Amino acid sequence: MTLTAFPPPPSGADHNDLRQEVRAFLAEELADFSPEKRAKSWNGFSRDFSRKLAQRGWVGMTFPEEYGGHARSALERYVVSEELLAAGAPVIAHWIADRQSGPLILAKGTEEQKRAIVPRIAAGELCFCIGMSEPDCGSDLAATRTVATEVEGGFRVNGTKVWTTYAHVADYMILFCRTGKSDDRHGGMSQLLVDLKATKNIQISPIIDMAGEHHFNQVIFDDTFLPSDALLGEKGEGWSQVMSELAFERSGPERFLSSFALIEELIRLLRQDATEAQQAEIGRLSAHLMVLRQMSRSVAGMLNVGKNPALQAAIVKDLGALFEQDIPRLARSLISRPAVPGGRDSYAAVLAYTELAVPSFSLRGGTREILRGIIARGLGLR
Amino acid sequence: MESMIHDMAERLFRDHVHHRLRADAAAGQCPETLWTRIEEAGLHMALVPEEAGGFGVPAAEALGLVRVAGAHGLPLPLAETLIANAVLAGAGLALPRGRLTIAEDAALRLERRGGALHASGHLAMVPFARWADRIVTIAALDGVNHVLSLPVKDLTVTPAQDLAGMPRDDVAVDLALTDADAAPAYRSMGGMRGLGALVRSLATAGALETILRMSVEYANDRVQFGRPIGKFQSIQQYLATMAGETAAARAAAEMAAGSYDTAAFALTVAAAKSRSGEAAQTVGALAHQIHGAIGYTEEHALHHFTKRIWSWQDEFGTELDWNRELGRAALSSPHDTFWHFITDSTAQGVLT
Ligand SMILES: Cc1cc2nc3c(=O)[nH]c(=O)nc-3n(C[C@H](O)[C@H](O)[C@H](O)COP(=O)(O)OP(=O)(O)OC[C@H]3O[C@@H](n4cnc5c(N)ncnc54)[C@H](O)[C@@H]3O)c2cc1C
Numbered sequence: 001m002t003l004t005a006f007p008p009p010p011s012g013a014d015h016n017d018l019r020q021e022v023r024a025f026l027a028e029e030l031a032d033f034s035p036e037k038r039a040k041s042w043n044g045f046s047r048d049f050s051r052k053l054a055q056r057g058w059v060g061m062t063f064p065e066e067y068g069g070h071a072r073s074a075l076e077r078y079v080v081s082e083e084l085l086a087a088g089a090p091v092i093a094h095w096i097a098d099r100q101s102g103p104l105i106l107a108k109g110t111e112e113q114k115r116a117i118v119p120r121i122a123a124g125e126l127c128f129c130i131g132m133s134e135p136d137c138g139s140d141l142a143a144t145r146t147v148a149t150e151v152e153g154g155f156r157v158n159g160t161k162v163w164t165t166y167a168h169v170a171d172y173m174i175l176f177c178r179t180g181k182s183d184d185r186h187g188g189m190s191q192l193l194v195d196l197k198a199t200k201n202i203q204i205s206p207i208i209d210m211a212g213e214h215h216f217n218q219v220i221f222d223d224t225f226l227p228s229d230a231l232l233g234e235k236g237e238g239w240s241q242v243m244s245e246l247a248f249e250r251s252g253p254e255r256f257l258s259s260f261a262l263i264e265e266l267i268r269l270l271r272q273d274a275t276e277a278q279q280a281e282i283g284r285l286s287a288h289l290m291v292l293r294q295m296s297r298s299v300a301g302m303l304n305v306g307k308n309p310a311l312q313a314a315i316v317k318d319l320g321a322l323f324e325q326d327i328p329r330l331a332r333s334l335i336s337r338p339a340v341p342g343g344r345d346s347y348a349a350v351l352a353y354t355e356l357a358v359p360s361f362s363l364r365g366g367t368r369e370i371l372r373g374i375i376a377r378g379l380g381l382r
Numbered sequence: 383m384e385s386m387i388h389d390m391a392e393r394l395f396r397d398h399v400h401h402r403l404r405a406d407a408a409a410g411q412c413p414e415t416l417w418t419r420i421e422e423a424g425l426h427m428a429l430v431p432e433e434a435g436g437f438g439v440p441a442a443e444a445l446g447l448v449r450v451a452g453a454h455g456l457p458l459p460l461a462e463t464l465i466a467n468a469v470l471a472g473a474g475l476a477l478p479r480g481r482l483t484i485a486e487d488a489a490l491r492l493e494r495r496g497g498a499l500h501a502s503g504h505l506a507m508v509p510f511a512r513w514a515d516r517i518v519t520i521a522a523l524d525g526v527n528h529v530l531s532l533p534v535k536d537l538t539v540t541p542a543q544d545l546a547g548m549p550r551d552d553v554a555v556d557l558a559l560t561d562a563d564a565a566p567a568y569r570s571m572g573g574m575r576g577l578g579a580l581v582r583s584l585a586t587a588g589a590l591e592t593i594l595r596m597s598v599e600y601a602n603d604r605v606q607f608g609r610p611i612g613k614f615q616s617i618q619q620y621l622a623t624m625a626g627e628t629a630a631a632r633a634a635a636e637m638a639a640g641s642y643d644t645a646a647f648a649l650t651v652a653a654a655k656s657r658s659g660e661a662a663q664t665v666g667a668l669a670h671q672i673h674g675a676i677g678y679t680e681e682h683a684l685h686h687f688t689k690r691i692w693s694w695q696d697e698f699g700t701e702l703d704w705n706r707e708l709g710r711a712a713l714s715s716p717h718d719t720f721w722h723f724i725t726d727s728t729a730q731g732v733l734t
Pocket of ligand 1: 130137140165364365
């Protein structure tokens with residue numbers, strides 16, 4: 001059963017010196033950052049923070065040095081990522097670029113694309129967004145309707161993307177769209193690199209989420225012209241390119257640490273005085289967390305040696321979402337204190353924020369049902 | 383991980399551990415010939431240093447044999463003998479021949495009577511005691527933990543069994559010990575309880591992989607409504623859930639095996655026993671659901687595996703016991719934040 005085998009992360013993966021450096025940096029940078037702000041987890045946006053982090057060499061860590069990166073291992077990057085998440089640092093301004101767009105451009109991009117973009121990602125200057133979902137295409141990504149028609153000097157794009165996280169501030173979108181006809185359901189798709197700041201005829205409008213926040217958007221392409229060098233990778237290979245991004249997108253510590261601010265609040269309150277039943281629940285939570293971390297680091301180890309552990313990543317994301325989604329319920333079962341949005345009591349405020357965030361955890365990045373379908377296929381059932 | 387000793391064990395068990403053998407063992411018959419083969423292969427010595435008869439492989443790899451044995455539902459005390467030999471070797475005691483087993487620590491009273499050591503008391507649910515030559519356990523003498531090697535022929539064994547019909551005997555001890563049978567323990571890490579929890583977690587991981595494989599095969603074979611039930615999405619979702627739980631159980635057990643003999647062991651083994659036990663509950667239930675009525679029969683092999691994993695949940699500390707222990711450690715740790723506790727919990731040798 002290779003699907004259920006997660007080789008232990010290589011020894012020495014703790015990188016304790018690096019970890020302590022990151023902790024010291026965060027203690028200083030986030031000294032006045034409230035628990036409620038930390039509760040935003042990786043949805044917090046601060047270009048300033050991303051730039052400072054990059055100055056320390058902690059963005060684009062795994063990128064080659066010739067493209068402004070630091071040629072560090074996936075496991076070193078992992079240490080930085082999990083420390084950022086555990087502290088609730090505002091990281092989304094560089095997160096997507098660092099996690100998947102940068103590696104994708106490095107793997108599939110032209111030399112010009114790599115030189116023009118990757119060093120700026122590593123400098124913490126570029127925010128990327130992902131243009132996959134559409135009004136009629138969510139889980140069924142192959143139903144994508146947005147079309148890029150080849151015209152002289154480039155493409156003309158028409159269609160609508162939705163749920164595009166941080167499109168309203170992002171510098172680039174990696175757009176998944178149709179560029180040709182194909183009998184294969186997964187054929188005729190491509191990825192295009194859209195310079196959101198320099199391209200005309202793109203309309204970005206906010207979609208407010210149920211917590212009242214604006215992070216995702218609708219993005220309308222209306223006869224939008226993109227130059228031919230916007231093509232990322234091979235024309236018609238969009239599907240397989242997207243699939244190869246998924247192991248990066250799905251296995252990281254952000255797939256189980258999204259509720260971590262609430263866990264810290266909960267434990268802070270229970271530390272003073274806990275019943276045996278409360279102790280046992282915290283023990284169970286710790287066991288789950290230790291094991292998820294082990295599995296996620298195992299995937300980082302596999303990525304580090306160039307494997308594509310897409311199935312293991314789907315398992316991490318499914319188990320991780322169950323874990324992080326369950327934290328508000330667990331908190332309520334251990335402490336009787338109502339959630340108060342924006343409340344002065346930090347536990348109550350963080351509980352309120354997290355409660356409204358968790359429904360999205362098993363939707364974004366592939367729904368629970370879709371992930372389980374992928375796992376089932378890996379088991380040889382479909 | 384490619385491992386020659388795992389391959390060797392895999393072949394041996396595949397050839398010799400079958401439904402009939404497991405059923406006979408559950409009916410009380412010790413598979414003696416199979417044990418001889420295990421001894422001939424030297425598997426029971428895998429966890430002792432090479433000079434003492436081991437293979438010279440890392441502890442985690444030697445312990446991996448327990449997962450392989452679990453995957454085959456081996457009805458013999460291989461895991462117990464591995465641990466017992468390692469504990470005896472660590473304490474500088476002689477390694478006896480034959481099958482050995484382990485019993486939870488602190489159950490016995492150890493005292494000096496005249497010049498000699500004397501052990502007395504009761505050991506409950508000792509795995510395979512009646513098939514074993516010796517029981518290895520730990521007891522305190524003047525506050526110092528001692529490893530004891532108790533010859534079963536001099537003890538009173540009252541047979542009892544677990545859900546799977548495997549011997550879990552009650553043992554009355556009232557015995558003068560020679561110097562060859564007792565020595566100060568060389569370490570305090572979790573004692574026999576922690577080591578027992580480790581091997582049960584590993585065996586559970588192996589058994590879960592077998593249960594998952596059997597369930598996938600059954601789902602592909604069994605046809606209802608004109609198609610294999612594995613084509614139904616609800617069955618696929620069950621199997622995907624089982625795969626996730628199985629992977630978590632294995633990662634948990636291997637995490638603990640990887641920190642064997644380090645300061646991190648105390649907490650990783652707690653996490654492993656808790657997480658693998660929880661997985662056992664979920665996977666066992668779903669496997670029976672997928673198998674329908676045939677899986678509920680004595681004739682079908684599934685119950686040999688599900689009964690084992692459910693029994694193992696209760697041995698060497700239940701999930702509740704280990705969760706409490708881990709939770710107490712988390713809530714009383716000197717770390718500034720819970721996160722620091724978590725990262726240190728697996729860091730080898732950093733534990734305070
Ligand atoms: C917070 C958040 C941020 C997001 N950010 C982005 C982003 O930046 N860029 C982007 O492109 N997208 C983004 N998304 C969209 C996300 O990828 C989609 O929500 C997801 O793919 C599901 O699509 P859908 O919402 O249309 O649901 P649907 O696909 O319509 O699914 C609805 C329900 O039906 C189930 N379902 C669908 N198909 C099947 C099937 N075959 N079998 C069983 N059940 C099925 C689903 O599991 C789900 O439970 C974001 C979503 C959220 C919530």
